[in-house]
Amino acid sequence: MTSGGVSAEPGCGRVRSVLEQVHTVGRVEDLGDTLRFSWPGVYFEGRFRGTGVGVVLDCAAADYDIQIDGATAATLVTPGATTYWISGLRDGEHAVRVVKRNDTPGETSAFGGFVAAPGGVVLDRPAPRDRQIEFIGDSITVGYGNVPHTGACDPEQVKRNTNSDVSHGALTARRLGADYQINGFSGFGLVRNVAGICPGLTYRTYYDRALLNVDGDVWQNPGTWRPHIVVVNLGSNDFTDLAPGESWTPDGLAAAYRAAYDEFLRTLRTRYGPSTSLVAVGFDRNAEHVRRVVDARNDAGDSGVHYWSLDLSGLDLLGCDGHTSARDDRLIADRLAPFLRSLPTGW
Structure with missing residues (x-):
């Protein structure tokens, strides 16, 4: 998997696990710097400040939508091992959501978290819904x-x-x-x-x-x-x-x-x-x-x-x-x- 799937806490050197920076209720296997999953519709939600964000994925079987502030910014078809960047955003705080579109029961997919563009930072994960x-x-x-x-x-x-x-x-x-x-x-x-x-x-x-x-x-x-x-x-x-x-x-x-x-x-x-x-x-x-x-x-x-x-x-x-x-x-x-x-x- 492309490196950069975890981020440091603002103002200190501690590296956060993926689950510390994203909200998900999907059935995932937590490996710390990677979440593995299989079921359709699994989603990962995060927050960041800056003009862009990288999405770390390792999946050659499924398709994904990346949504920024509620709108689809990209659809990835079997992206493989990659950090996919969404750039050119207004400088400020944004919500990011990644969702697995289809069912691929014969394959395991992996998500390595979000990476902020230079000058930006990944923020604390969103709160779960009630x-x-x-x-x-x-x-x-x-x-x-x-x-x-x-x-x-x-x-x-x-x-x-x-x-x-x-x-x-x-x-x-x-x-x-x-x-x-x-x-x-x-x-x-x-x-x-x-x-x-x-x-x-x-x-x-x-x-x-x-x-x-x-x-x-x-x-x-x-x-x-x-x-x-x-x-x-x-x-x-x-x-x-x-x-x-x-x-x-x-x-x-x-x-x-x-x-x-x-x-x-x-x-x-x-x-x-x-x-x-x-x-x-x-x-x-x-x-x-x-x-x-x-x-x-x-x-x-x-x-x-x-x-x-x-x-x-x-x-x-x-x-x-x-x-x-x-x-x-x-x-x-x-x-x-x-x-x-x-x-x-x-x-």
């Missing part, structure tokens, strides 16, 4: 191919036209003034995956990880991630058409899905405690099964599990491969944000 939301799901949660485009959606086009920063989850969180995680994995379900791919592996195989391509990895929650709301949207892939050779029966698949969903919600409840609202999203073929699971959890005494139907009315589904578009994501956020605001969180 609210936290975790979004759990598949390609719809990722924002798969949601950026307007023309032509076929081959794998490279999907990567270039996926932007988790304008997914419905990211938009909803910003409307509610919340920090968020986008823990989405395209193509994977609770008990089976789209077209029967990767038998024996499911979303649950990867959920606990920070680094998705590292077998057995477990994210070490620093204790600061305590989401008030967790939104679960899993099942679209479970109920895609069966592939030749798959042994599922419709009834057997439905029963296994409901059992896995119930177990997953129990795991989330144990992890985050009784004050976290769990929102189970009904969508397409999984809707009735999700509703039944929610009813069962409520009947068992967990009133903090809520059902929400993802309404397809008015959506154009012009994202890659029939997925939601960025316009659709805005419409979904318009509907989801008021529902989340209505939950007993005090928001």
